[in-house]
Amino acid sequence: MTLSSHQRELRDAVRNTGRRRFLTVTGAAAALAFSVGLPAAGAASAAELDTRQIGEDPFTLGVASGDPLPESVLLWTRLAPRPFEPDSGLPAARIEVRWEVARDERFRHIVRRGTTTAHPEFHHSVHVEVKGLAPDRVLYYRFRAGQWTSPVGRTRTAPAPGAHKRELSLAAVSCQAYHDGYFTAYKHLAQEDVDVVFHLGDYLYEYAVTATGGARNYTDRTLPALFNRETTTLEDYRLRYALYKSDPDLRAAHAAHPFVVTWDDHETENNYAGETPENSVPPEEFLIRRAAAYRAYWENQPLRAPQLPDGPDMKLYRRLQFGRLAQFDILDTRQYRSDQAYGDGWQTPGPESEDPSRTLTGAAQERWLIDGWRHSKATWNVVPQQVTFARRRDVPTDAYKLSMDSWDGYPASRDRVLRGAEATGVDNLMVLTGDVHVGYAFDLKRDFDDPASRTVGTEIVATSIASGKNGSEKPANWANITAANPHMKFYNGRRGYALVTLQERQARADYRTVSAVTTPDAPVTTAASFVTEAGNQGLTPA
Known part of the structure; x- marks a missing residue:
């Protein structure tokens, strides 16, 4: 995406927004009021807190790891003794945090340890890049602050470059609306034997959450009123992450497996496209909101330093290698896209949606993806991303409509990607x-x-973790969608996640679903399983 001079000016203005203005600024006129620079981590104004003064457990939001490399993992936590308060129950001071990585969960064989600083400018979040580790190893980690010790997390490093790994197991998850139900699927995922979890977007939702937790219908607790509003400010987004990470099943999944995350729309606002918001607010106002959302996203996810946002911009697309078995090209299909055609939603395709200049990824990311395939030596080239890639007609007649928010609304963009895969010789493409x-x-x-x-x-x-409430095995449009799309091999509306096992000769996908999310502790079952052969693409029932 090429920025106009006006777009560059807007981004420069938002980058100069002070932290306090992130919390309070509203209205288009506020875009002209930037004067205070965003404090850098370790600013001299932040004193250091004596950790003996931390009188309550600061590890209420758990631990997480992410983006595994052959000799490195990223470890995350955030100090929050009282997570439902704007300051999390901590003063605006730097806090020393110790960390340890071991080969065993009792920490008898520690391989790395160190200290880091939780800065108030980053809401006391911690991102530790642990280096010098052995490839393809299961490891355990924990943090300490004063007298307090975090839960133990389990992670693993990626295989060495060129390693001939025989099998790789992963889970794909997305869409966890807190107000639509319990995160029971995560409880089951925490027990699965997987190497890595890919979160494909909508980690949180901007919508208000009532005192009873929406469809969770709490009778034993009352959520604070500050959650019962849409997120628009940095404080709002930070508090919403605290609410989501208060869920024990989500914390369990993070502690059990390394996550690789990418966002979709609801981490900021429903169906936004680039700098175009869902509603008719001025672009400068939306970019302030986007900057706040992106900042809170980085603070609350196991992401490395290159993903640290720069005002309203954040480079989230990146590449991970797992030996010679798999290359993962993680996309961002939200930040750089053209605005949805025909006012969004399900629409009849036409000249606007089929304009060859339209893009879902932006030109730079598209080139990066195809260039990565050109140099790939992996058996499987996997693209974790957000919105439906295959064509998906709603009815089996000529009067069909397509979703303008998915790749169907950007067919030229999809065609360029598929042509690029073919031109670079990618034999085993999985989205x-x-x-x-x-x-x-x-x-x-x-x-x-x-x-x-x-x-x-x-x-x-992958279906949702909770969004859409309970769902059904056969949604109301099941017959029409199935008949309209002969290349579709499976359609199920229950909640859950997908497990994918990659091997040298084939890949297997298992669709794991729960019967309900509006009540806790539903069991998990396998709704269907499919395989595709290396060098002979096409899904068949397992």
Whole structure:
């Protein structure tokens, strides 16, 4: 995406917004009032707190790890003795945090240890990049602050470059609306034996959460009124992450597995596109909101330093290698996209949506993706991203509509990506998707109008963790969608997650679902399983 001079001026203005203005600024006129620079971590104004003064457990939000590399992992926590208060119960002071990494969960064999600082400017979040580790190893970690010790987390490093790893297991998750139900799927995922979890977006929702927790319908607790409003300020987004991370099942999943995260829309605002908001607010006002959302996202996720946002911009797309078995190209299809055609939603496609200049990824990210394939030596090239990639007609007639928020609203962008995969010789392309609150399995076709055309890849769409409430095995539009899309092999509306096992000769996808999320502790079952062969793409029932 090429920025105009006006767009550059807006971004420069937002980058100069002070922390206090992130919390309070509203209205278009506020865009002209920037004067205080955003404090840097370690600013001289922040004194150091004597950790003996921390009188309550500061590790209420748990621990997490992410973005595993062959010799490094990223460890995360955030100090918050009282997480539902704006200051989390801590003064605006620097706090020393100790960390340890061990080969065993009792920490008898410690391989790395050190100290870091939790800065108030980053809401006392901690991001530790631990280096010098052995490849492809299960490790355990914990933090200490004063007399307090965090829960123990389990993580692992990636295989060495060029390593011939025989099998890699992953989970794909997305869409966890707190107000729509319990995160029971995470409780089960925490017990699964997977190497890594890919979160494909909508980690939180900007919508208000009532005192009873919405569909959770609490009778034993009352949530503070500060959650019963839409998130717009940095304080709002920070508090909303605290609410979500207060869920014990989400904390358990983070503690059990390393996560690789990417966002969709609700981490900021529903269906925004680049700098275009959902509603008709001035772009300068929306960019202030976007900067606040991006800042809170980085503070509360296991992300490395290169992902630290710069005002309203944050480079989230990145590449991870797991030996010669798999390359993962994690996309951001929200920050750089053209505005949705025809006013968004399900619409009849036409010249506006089919304009070849339209993009879902932006030109730079698109080039980066295809160049990465050109140099890939991996058996499987996997693309974790947000919105449905395969064509998805709503009815099996010529009067069909397509979702303008998905790749169907950007067909030229999709065609460029598929042509790039073919030109670079990618034989085993797999797309991982979230967003739609249902589980799909698609064959990706060279020509979606011709069911007999070559299958060039597969798409595994993970259903939601909770969004959409309980769902159903066969949603109301099941017959129409199934008949309209012969390349679709599976459609299920229950909540849960997808498990994918990559091997040298085949990949397997298991769709794990729970019967309900409006009541806790529902059991998990496997709704369906599919395999696709290396070098012979196409999903078949396992």
